[in-house]
């Protein structure tokens with residue numbers, strides 16, 4: 001069965017003229033945007049409410065999750081920024097970008113960075129302790145091969161179809177779609193970019209452990225082998 005459309009009148013959202021215009025612009029985007037990605041964005045502005053402690057400070061193998069993630073991403077891009085709701089001590093050389101719009105979760109951080117740079121951005125959540133260089137490299141290679149209209153290159157779990165929106169490359173052409181969705185009250189990234197504008201790379205059940213993320217105290221216990 002075909003996936004349900006996530007944008008437009010078919011899914012109950014109002015398709016405004018502005019939305020249609022943005023969509024057409026994205027679909028006809030001529031600049032394919034190949035070449036090295038310069039900007040990396042580590043998302044670190046969450047509330048960690050389920051974990052009950054600041055997940056950026058969780059230490060794993062001698063490093064905080066924030067330091068580990070920023071250091072990993074730094075190996076693949078020119079400049080890494082840390083995305084937060086307010087200025088924090090990131091414990092490293094990475095500049096902080098504070099969200100222009102609050103209370104919309106990771107979308108706020110991504111929108112703020114896309115507005116600032118107008119360049120493709122490699123987005124990585126800070127709570128992925130087993131993330132690897134190979135995953136970043138494979139996503140970058142996949143971006144080079146994407147259909148030219150796609151504004152997002154991201155990972156998808158083979159068996160369930162689950163989309164990993166926070167290990168992903170957002171093109172500048174994604175910005176109007178994100179802004180439009182947010183203005184309509186949609187904050188979940190999975191609903192902001194329609195499937196036809198998304199280029200996905202499949203990962204298997206065996207690779208799932210690489211995408212393990214720390215959300216709950218039980219995840220932390222698992223991470224620390226308790």
Ligand SMILES: Nc1nc2c(ncn2[C@@H]2O[C@H](COP(=O)(O)OP(=O)(O)OP(=O)(O)O)[C@@H](O)[C@H]2O)c(=O)[nH]1
Pocket residue numbers: 043044045046047048049050051055083084085099103104105106107108109110124125126127166215
């Ligand atoms: N810049 C920014 N990053 C965010 C925001 N909300 C979440 N993130 C980051 O996005 C990633 C995924 O966050 P979630 O696990 O969904 O949310 P969380 O706030 O960390 O945790 P919960 O409060 O338990 O939902 C993490 O790296 C967060 O730090 C936000 O409002 N702004």
